[in-house]
Amino acid sequence: MPRVTLVEGINLALARALADxxxxxxxxxxxxxxxxxxxxxxxxxxxxxxxxxxxTPLAEGxxxxxxxxxxxxxxxxxxxxxxxxxxxxxxxxxxxHMARMRNRTRGRLTCPVVMRMPHGGGIHAPEHHSESLxxxxxxxxxxxxxxxxxxxxxxxxxxxxxxxxDPVMFLEPTRLYRLAKQDVLDDGRALPLDEAVVLREGDxxxxxxxxxxVHDTLRAADELMNEKISCEVIDLSSLSPIDHDTILESxxxxxxxxxxxxxxxxxxxxxxxxxxxxEKALYDLLAPVVRVTxxxxxxxxxxxxxxxxxxxxxxxxxAKQTLQG
Amino acid sequence: xxxxxxxAIGYExxxxxxxxxxxxxxxxxxxxxxxxxxxxxMVLCRLFDxxxxxxxxxxxxxxxxxxxxxxxxxxxxxxxxxPEDVLCPVYxxxxxxxxxxxxxxxxxxxxxxxxxGTDFAGPREDFPWCVPIGSxxxxxxxxxxxxxxxxxxxxxxxxxxxxxxxxxxxxxAINLAGAHxxxxxxxxxxxxWAISVPVAQQTAAQTFAQKGLGNGVPGVQCDGNDILxxxxxxxxxxxxxxxxxxxxxxxAVTYRLSDHTTADDASRYRPQGExxxxxxxxxLLRTRRFMEQRGFWDESREAALRADCVxxxxxxxxxYQNRPAADTDHMFDHLFAHPxxxxxxxxxxARQYGKTGSH
Numbered sequence: 135m136p137r138v139t140l141v142e143g144i145n146l147a148l149a150r151a152l153a154d155x156x157x158x159x160x161x162x163x164x165x166x167x168x169x170x171x172x173x174x175x176x177x178x179x180x181x182x183x184x185x186x187x188x189x190t191p192l193a194e195g196x197x198x199x200x201x202x203x204x205x206x207x208x209x210x211x212x213x214x215x216x217x218x219x220x221x222x223x224x225x226x227x228x229x230x231h232m233a234r235m236r237n238r239t240r241g242r243l244t245c246p247v248v249m250r251m252p253h254g255g256g257i258h259a260p261e262h263h264s265e266s267l268x269x270x271x272x273x274x275x276x277x278x279x280x281x282x283x284x285x286x287x288x289x290x291x292x293x294x295x296x297x298x299x300d301p302v303m304f305l306e307p308t309r310l311y312r313l314a315k316q317d318v319l320d321d322g323r324a325l326p327l328d329e330a331v332v333l334r335e336g337d338x339x340x341x342x343x344x345x346x347x348v349h350d351t352l353r354a355a356d357e358l359m360n361e362k363i364s365c366e367v368i369d370l371s372s373l374s375p376i377d378h379d380t381i382l383e384s385x386x387x388x389x390x391x392x393x394x395x396x397x398x399x400x401x402x403x404x405x406x407x408x409x410x411x412x413e414k415a416l417y418d419l420l421a422p423v424v425r426v427t428x429x430x431x432x433x434x435x436x437x438x439x440x441x442x443x444x445x446x447x448x449x450x451x452x453a454k455q456t457l458q459g
Numbered sequence: 460x461x462x463x464x465x466x467a468i469g470y471e472x473x474x475x476x477x478x479x480x481x482x483x484x485x486x487x488x489x490x491x492x493x494x495x496x497x498x499x500x501m502v503l504c505r506l507f508d509x510x511x512x513x514x515x516x517x518x519x520x521x522x523x524x525x526x527x528x529x530x531x532x533x534x535x536x537x538x539x540x541x542p543e544d545v546l547c548p549v550y551x552x553x554x555x556x557x558x559x560x561x562x563x564x565x566x567x568x569x570x571x572x573x574x575x576g577t578d579f580a581g582p583r584e585d586f587p588w589c590v591p592i593g594s595x596x597x598x599x600x601x602x603x604x605x606x607x608x609x610x611x612x613x614x615x616x617x618x619x620x621x622x623x624x625x626x627x628x629x630x631x632a633i634n635l636a637g638a639h640x641x642x643x644x645x646x647x648x649x650x651x652w653a654i655s656v657p658v659a660q661q662t663a664a665q666t667f668a669q670k671g672l673g674n675g676v677p678g679v680q681c682d683g684n685d686i687l688x689x690x691x692x693x694x695x696x697x698x699x700x701x702x703x704x705x706x707x708x709x710x711a712v713t714y715r716l717s718d719h720t721t722a723d724d725a726s727r728y729r730p731q732g733e734x735x736x737x738x739x740x741x742x743l744l745r746t747r748r749f750m751e752q753r754g755f756w757d758e759s760r761e762a763a764l765r766a767d768c769v770x771x772x773x774x775x776x777x778x779y780q781n782r783p784a785a786d787t788d789h790m791f792d793h794l795f796a797h798p799x800x801x802x803x804x805x806x807x808x809a810r811q812y813g814k815t816g817s818h
Binding site: 159185186190191193195196198199200201202203204205206207208209223226227230231236237238239240241242243244275276278298299300327328375376378 | 545547574575577578579583584586587591594596597598599600601602603604605606607608609615627628631632634635638792793794795796797799800801802
């Protein structure tokens with residue numbers, strides 16, 4: 135079983151999908167000879183040819199639009215947006231066409247498209263390269279939004295996304311691309327969609343998070359355990375739809391909830407989770423819900439990055455806050 | 460300084476405003492049945508337009524985008540395409556769509572605010588109407604990319620208006636199509652007005668046909684009220700695309716003889732004299748005159764055609780008005796192939812409170 139990084143897990147899944155299904159096509163900027171700026175598509179054009187692994191002109195709106203056209207003909211398009219800050223021109227196509235083509239044609243035309251894009255900061259990149267814009271996608275009916283937290287989950291979720299007959303936004307935590315290696319069996323098995331994962335069981339506080347923050351949250355849980363505070367850690371994984379049942383079940387057990395996300399607080403997914411817990415499990419709560427999030431500022435240039443991205447200390451403090459009186 | 464590249468834009472016109480031939484006629488122009496079929500479709504569109512506007516004015520249809528004045532362009536494009544080609548329309552090219560098998564009932568159903576109108580019984584792979592201006596052009600390029608990848612001898616056709624050419628998506632789509640020599644034709648319907656903005660304020664370009672040149676894609680302009688010219692130019696462009704020579708930008712110069720939509724009042728911004736002059740160039744009469752000169756048409760055929768069109772339209776309106784009602788599940792049924800479980804709860808709420816919202 136190969137030990138691979140998250141970006142190598144993505145590469146394995148893409149190669150598997152290309153080999154298994156002749157309708158799978160990769161498009162994006164610099165994904166061909168160059169293998170993608172993060173090397174997610176390394177070697178794939180050499181193996182599968184320049185039509186199935188296509189370098190596109192430098193236009194994200196076009197990438198979204200041509201994906202819609204190709205998908206309408208039954209191709210399964212996996213498009214790469216090079217950095218999440220460059221997503222905006224493609225939003226017109228994603229929101230106005232990709233997300234709703236099935237609905238507006240009553241199922242006559244569909245959009246089996248996966249839009250892959252890096253998510254979040256932490257790699258000292260220039261401006262517009264470190265955004266966490268999941269809410270822009272999660273707000274649109276007709277889309278699924280996924281965010282893996284490990285090489286194995288990246289492999290299995292990406293295969294699930296490619297095989298799903300509807301558009302899936304696939305957010306890849308930039309900071310995790312090469313952070314750690316994991317054994318990944320390239321067996322072509324997809325993970326289930328729409329499900330959150332309980333990564334660690336605990337009794338005192340539920341910590342819900344996704345993407346790169348999963349790792350910091352697990353470290354926070356370790357520190358808290360040293361202080362005899364037992365945390366249940368949930369990797370949300372599916373950012374739309376949200377698996378509220380798994381969260382509610384956990385909160386029913388612990389009575390305390392901390393939501394951790396790198397994205398800005400205002401109208402973030404944390405608000406959606408907290409509101410649902412308030413609606414459905416208010417009387418299970420032993421303490422107010424706490425959100426640990428990015429600030430409502432512009433994502434700063436990287437010199438200030440370590441002050442923006444939330445720390446293990448903030449997560450630990452938030453969890454303790456729920457345990458005070 | 461020496462010249463390193465030169466470009467030219469051709470103009471095609473085969474019928475003058477009086478219906479006299481003014482160029483080398485293509486074979487179909489001498490085919491009585493072909494000409495009758497195209498003319499009949501133009502008349503159907505004109506009469507359908509009038510009916511749809513009346514339905515809107517009397518509260519039996521939502522906002523409607525009329526096609527009056529564009530019939531030659533729309534019908535000629537439909538006639539030039541093959542059934543297996545794919546159309547990416549804007550929202551008023553009914554002549555092309557009906558030619559390809561979209562029904563009058565479907566058109567009315569769409570403009571009644573009912574998604575079922577876009578579930579075309581006929582051209583199953585054609586795109587639905589596209590309201591966000593210009594965003595349909597990359598779809599056509601993508602469809603053409605699929606054709607190229609699968610080595611299918613098929614073409615995509617995207618419509619766009621004169622205003623739409625200002626959108627970045629239009630240029631991005633042409634650029635991709637040129638770079639990959641994709642089998643696609645971009646039809647710019649230059650009808651003079653983008654709602655209230657005239658062409659002179661839209662662009663400094665002499666023609667819209669030349670909008671492809673900067674992207675390495677040739678362009679040609681034709682008289683969009685001349686059904687012979689549009690069909691000839693489209694057939695040439697489609698043949699070029701089908702044989703692997705790449706895309707073309709075709710500009711059809713016509714005129715929007717109607718308001719932009721039934722929600723618009725063009726008299727607020729458009730000089731009456733310009734409209735009156737445009738009626739002198741409208742496409743139906745010149746086509747009929749051409750056919751009468753050739754002995755293809757006469758008054759009795761005209762009367763029979765109009766009676767047949769009225770019957771077709773009445774039947775379509777009847778079908779539209781008597782279509783089954785949609786229940787609230789309609790909003791949820793086609794969001795996903797595999798809907799997330801959480802939508803079920805909202806679907807139940809919608810059932811409980813259907814038709815109770817303010818409006």
